[in-house]
Every structure is written in C-alpha cells, then in structure tokens.
Amino acid sequence: DAKTTQPTSMDCAEGRAANLPCNHSTISGNEYVYWYRQIHSQGPQYIIHGLKNNETNEMASLIITEDRKSSTLILPHATLRDTAVYYCIVSNPRSYNTDKLIFGTGTRLQVFP
C-alpha cells in the first residue's frame, strides 16, 4: 500500500502557483520524498525529490516539514500543460527491497485558463 495520502483533485488558475499537499506520517529516516506526474496516456515523469531540506529545480519546489511527516509540491506558475495526475511517493533508493516506487491514486490537477 502507498505510504502517502493526497487529495483526489485540485484546480488551479493558469499563471498562479499550484500547491499540492502530501501526508507521509510514517516515513522512515532513510526514505526520500519523490514527486512524479503523469500526463494522460504517457509514462510517469519525475519532478523532484528530497530527504529533509527544501529543494528547487526548473520544474518545481518541494517543501518538506521539519518533522518530515508532510510535504508540498509547488508549481510556481502553472500552465495548461501542467494538467496531470501528481503522485507523491516515499522510497529508500539505497535499499534493494524498499526502493521500488509504490504509487497511490495521486492528485488530479486541473489547470484552467
């Protein structure tokens, strides 16, 4: 079973920031938080990941709470092409038996004009 909880769906206006929350209260110390998204009929696409510090790349920012029990993915200026299902996953990439990605049902983000 997925170790994360996400809202089923969210809406965001084009050009505004999209803030997608994720709860992972049972995360262990060596597990990372990963975010992937899946645009219709395509394979999942990596967005960002982090262990305990906030992270930023060209696609998004990841804010992880100090207790690591929750995180927020931020798309700073959402576009229509960001409409997708967003998955929050916890995984230990250095463990051969816990490194696989376990997907939940994700958050369906709809960006509207």
Next chain:
Amino acid sequence: DTGVSQDPRHKITKRGQNVTFRCDPISEHNRLYWYRQTLGQGPEFLTYFQNEAQLEKSRLLSDRFSAERPKGSFSTLEIQRTEQGDSAMYLCASSLENSNTEAFFGQGTRLTVV
C-alpha cells in the same frame, strides 16, 4: 541515449493468446521495474530486476506472467493465456543502484485483450 523505450506501444490480442513486451532501459541503469496501470489507478508494482537477477515479484504477478532480463540489459514481460482482466498499460522503469536519483519511465505498452 533516448531514455527508456518500450515495444510495442499498443497491442490488441484475442483472449487466450500469449503476448510479449520488451523494455530497453537507459544503458547504464542496472535496476529495472515493471508496473501495470489500469484506468483511474496509479501504477502497480509487478516485478524488479537488479542486473539479471529478479529480486522481487508482486503477488499481482500470477503464474501466467513471466519476466526476464537475460543479460542485465533489456527485459521482456510475457503474459500467457491472456484474459480480459489483463487489459492495462504496462510500464517499464529503470534506475541506478545506490543512487538517490530518480527512476525513468517508458511510455508504456497498452494491452487490450478482446
């Protein structure tokens, strides 16, 4: 390297037939994963290879399913005696061992059993 590639992209087969899918991972990646995804659900883990060794199989992988990665490079997933319930998107992903970098997914093979 153009990423993870899967072949075919689409497959329609009659119930009871056998099908085989191929996955070519990113060349230096030694970990390879197969997932299955049905409509409205997230991808479900099926099996995982590290080099040529199949290290884990999900309970979803019935005895009609078999996966191989003979030389630690490409992998095949075979479904024997297909059933309508096998209709799904089959996704392959690869990653690098002992790295905290991401897994890369292919575009998937969409199987329709009629």
